[in-house]
Amino acid sequence: MLRIYAGNLPQDTTEKDLTELFSTHGRVRSIKLMHDVFSGKCKGFGFIEMEGHEARAAIAGLNGKEFRGNLIRVNEERKETRGGPGGRRPGGRR
Template identity: 40%
Template structure:
C-alpha cells in the first residue's frame, strides 16, 4: 500500500516529508513527482511505510492538518490504471 499526499507545498523536501511521517512509523520511500518542463514539484507526493498499520495511523493523523501553510489531503493511493 502507498499513501497519496495532496496539496503539498511546492517547497517541501523529501527530508521534511520523511520527518513528518516518521512520527507514525518507518518510512521506506518518498516519491515527489516533478513537472517535466520546469522540474518543480507537482504539489503531491507518495509515501510508503513499513506496515499497513503504520500507514493507517499516518493517514488518520495527518489528513486535513495544516503543514507548511497548506491543508494536506492524505489517503490511500489508488493503483495506476
C-alpha cells in the same frame, strides 16, 4: 506495505520534509515526490510507502492537517479504474 498518496503539498516541499512529517507515525520505507520537468518544483503531490498499521496511523493523523501553510490530503493510494487506450473501463462504457 501500503502506498499513501499525499496531496496539496507546497511547491517547495522536499523528500526530507515528507520523511520528517510521516516518520512521526512510523518507519518511512520510500518516498516518491512528483516534480515538474521544467521548473523542478514539487507538483503538489507524492507517494509514501509504510507498513500497514503505520500507514493507517499516518493517514488518520495527517489527513486535513496544516503543513507549511497548506491543508494536506493524505489517503491510501487508489488504483486507476480506467482501462487501456481511450479511457474505457473493462467491460463498461465510456
